[in-house]
Amino acid sequence: MRRPSGSVNFDNHGRVVLVSGGASGIGRAVCEGFAASGAQVVCMDVASPTSDPLDTRITFLKGDTSQESDCQSVVEETVKRFGGLDILVNNAAVQPPTSYVSLHQVDSSDWQRMLSINLSGYHYLAKHALRPMLEQRSGVIINMASGQAHRTARQVPCYGPIKAANIMQSMQWGVEYARDGIRVVSVSPGAINTSLVRASLEAQGGPQKLANRHPLGRIGEPEEIAAAVLWLASPGASFITATDLQVDGGLGAFGAFAEPYAEG
Numbered sequence: 216m217r218r219p220s221g222s223v224n225f226d227n228h229g230r231v232v233l234v235s236g237g238a239s240g241i242g243r244a245v246c247e248g249f250a251a252s253g254a255q256v257v258c259m260d261v262a263s264p265t266s267d268p269l270d271t272r273i274t275f276l277k278g279d280t281s282q283e284s285d286c287q288s289v290v291e292e293t294v295k296r297f298g299g300l301d302i303l304v305n306n307a308a309v310q311p312p313t314s315y316v317s318l319h320q321v322d323s324s325d326w327q328r329m330l331s332i333n334l335s336g337y338h339y340l341a342k343h344a345l346r347p348m349l350e351q352r353s354g355v356i357i358n359m360a361s362g363q364a365h366r367t368a369r370q371v372p373c374y375g376p377i378k379a380a381n382i383m384q385s386m387q388w389g390v391e392y393a394r395d396g397i398r399v400v401s402v403s404p405g406a407i408n409t410s411l412v413r414a415s416l417e418a419q420g421g422p423q424k425l426a427n428r429h430p431l432g433r434i435g436e437p438e439e440i441a442a443a444v445l446w447l448a449s450p451g452a453s454f455i456t457a458t459d460l461q462v463d464g465g466l467g468a469f470g471a472f473a474e475p476y477a478e479g
């Protein structure tokens with residue numbers, strides 16, 4: 216099956232995009248997808264990009280999304296440098312390997328860390344991004360949720376419920392700002408080939424088992440999530456708001472009653 220090359224045919228010239236957690240993984244693919252389609256992109260991350268240098272259309276601004284002051288200053292700096300903010304992609308989130316335990320075993324510092332980045336971080340960035348979007352009377356906010364927002368797994372007592380809250384954030388904000396020209400949606404990926412998933416492969420039964428849980432027989436690539444984000448941010452998705460899109464190789468439809476695929 217042909218997979219996307221990463222260059223999606225959308226025209227984003229003249230649009231300003233802010234992506235949190237854009238230094239690696241899905242966020243990086245989203246930054247590169249928008250830059251390749253002509254957008255001016257700001258990547259906000261706690262860590263500097265480690266691999267190849269970022270595209271010249273991507274500006275890196277260091278910041279921690281769990282700190283409201285960082286979120287405010289990154290949004291203000293984006294607007295100051297590029298004259299507005301058209302698209303926010305709330306993507307920065309963590310899932311520490313030590314959080315794969317039952318609830319009574321959860322280390323409170325893991326819980327607080329996930330709560331402050333994965334939930335408060337989305338809230339703070341959206342709150343401050345809405346100010347320029349309301350002035351412009353246009354904007355798109357995309358929250359990266361997860362397949363784990365939709366269904367249970369053993370030993371995911373914190374990450375899953377917080378990801379479900381990310382979907383509800385999209386629904387609440389999407390309804391609240393629908394008449395202001397602002398759309399808000401979330402994307403729920405299946406397992407995607409990034410360091411976040413590689414760090415938890417053992418807890419998920421190993422690479423073969425994880426791939427086999429997806430009816431397409433493999434995990435996804437970051438560019439396949441970026442392609443969905445670019446489409447949702449495009450005028451082609453102008454009637455889509457306050458909802459969630461699962462981009463998961465069929466994982467979500469694969470019921471507990473279904474016969475497991477033979478491992479190849």
Ligand SMILES: NC(=O)c1ccc[n+]([C@@H]2O[C@H](COP(=O)([O-])OP(=O)(O)OC[C@H]3O[C@@H](n4cnc5c(N)ncnc54)[C@H](O)[C@@H]3O)[C@@H](O)[C@H]2O)c1
Pocket residue numbers: 235236237238239240241242259260261262278279280281305306307308309332336359360361362403404405406407408409410411412
């Ligand atoms: N990889 C998957 O299989 C998968 C599946 C479902 C959902 N997701 C979601 O997709 C998003 C991206 O995941 P990924 O797999 O690319 O993760 P990743 O670990 O590869 O990248 C996350 C990025 O976020 C940055 N970051 C972490 N904390 C931050 C903070 N406080 N402020 C700013 N930046 C911060 C990291 O430095 C890193 O660059 C997350 O929201 C994750 O929950 C991933």
